[in-house]
Amino acid sequence: MTGLDDIDRAIVRMLARDAAQSAGAVGRSLGLSQPAAWRRIRKLEQAGVLRGRRLRLNAESLGFGVTVFLGVKLATRGRVSLEDFERAVSAIPEVQRVEHVLGRYDYRLRVVARDIPDFERVLRRRVMTLPGVGEVEANVLLSEERRPGPL
Template identity: 80%
Template sequence: MNRLDEIDLELLRALSEDATQSARALGREFGLSQPATWRRIKRLQDQGVLVGRRLDLNKEKLGFGVTVFLGVKLATKGRVSLEDFERAVTAIPEVQRVEHVLGLYDYRLRVTARDIADFERVLRRRIMTLPGVGNVEANVMLSEERRPGPL
């Protein structure tokens, strides 16, 4: 992998703030031509440094007012149960993020629901019926002070 120079890092910072910016606009900002900017972006993609672009939706305006973090401890351990759980949990649309973690729980899930009653429905009918689920701990998000951004 080639080393990243200051312009590469600035491009990554700018794209992490607004991934819709054109190569032309970014080039103007950093004193590069549009083709030179595009080549840098393409190189960063080819190297695996820049992996896709993300669209952030306003969940509240779409009617999803509750976010809950779940700690899930599997009742049974083993490769088969992990794969079965992961396959099943990623099929639930309300589960926005699945993280396999080390610690008290085996997985950390980010679940988005319309309200608490909707979350309870998802928990009872979908998550608690997943293969291998043992203990579950829920933490309701009150506010989000910092959104994920550049490293």
């Protein structure tokens, strides 16, 4: 898609706030018919501007009271491929996000746990046993003021 017009941008903003809105609701708020809104949403999806609709769960309400960001530096790059590490770490259910980053660490992980002892179990039995893991630094999330949103 080469460019977005004002209506496309408005649709993106609306769906970023509430992805569960129907095409009819989007159309009504923008002065479009339901079919016209649906066609525009479909066009944005086909162009890759909109990539799925996500349900955001409240981890704390589900019993996961601790979020920890882990910086992971791989010990030896030559012996373990990045793909092997990524595949193994992505299989850990408590790991919500895996980011390959540039800097002191090779990866940044977002990990949820029920409490600190549960996090320690995940760290010792799952993360530290992954192929190639060298140095690990943990930062416990104290509060989150803003969740990631639209660009």
